[in-house]
Amino acid sequence: MKLHYKHLKNVLHVNPYSHPYEHVTQEDWRHLIDDVWKSKEHKVRSKAGKKNRKKFEYNHCLGSRSFVATMTIQPEFNGSENLEFLEFYKKTHTKKNKEWIDPICTVKHVGI
Numbered sequence: 001m002k003l004h005y006k007h008l009k010n011v012l013h014v015n016p017y018s019h020p021y022e023h024v025t026q027e028d029w030r031h032l033i034d035d036v037w038k039s040k041e042h043k044v045r046s047k048a049g050k051k052n053r054k055k056f057e058y059n060h061c062l063g064s065r066s067f068v069a070t071m072t073i074q075p076e077f078n079g080s081e082n083l084e085f086l087e088f089y090k091k092t093h094t095k096k097n098k099e100w101i102d103p104i105c106t107v108k109h110v111g112i
Contacts, residue, residue: 002037058102060092067092 020029
């Protein structure tokens with residue numbers, strides 16, 4: 001939702017208040033903008049998170065869920081199959097075309 005808000009504001013240059021995210025009430029949308037995304041606390045946390053994410057030399061292909069969290073619910077993620085660690089690592093660090101997301105992943109996969 002925040003990406004939608006930023007796109008409206010910074011790319012389309014339209015009033016974000018008048019274009020709420022799909023299925024979000026006008027009241028909730030206004031609350032998100034005014035009380036969450038514009039708050040000083042959120043800006044500080046957002047800046048810290050951005051800085052911390054830049055420290056990763058590469059990332060996995062799991063979206064916002066951490067690698068460790070996905071390992072614990074692996075059967076749900078893999079369609080009820082429980083993969084060995086090497087196979088799970090490969091599945092979560094390769095693109096749809098089966099290429100590694102970063103060359104270092106190949107090195108780490110072989111070295112495990």
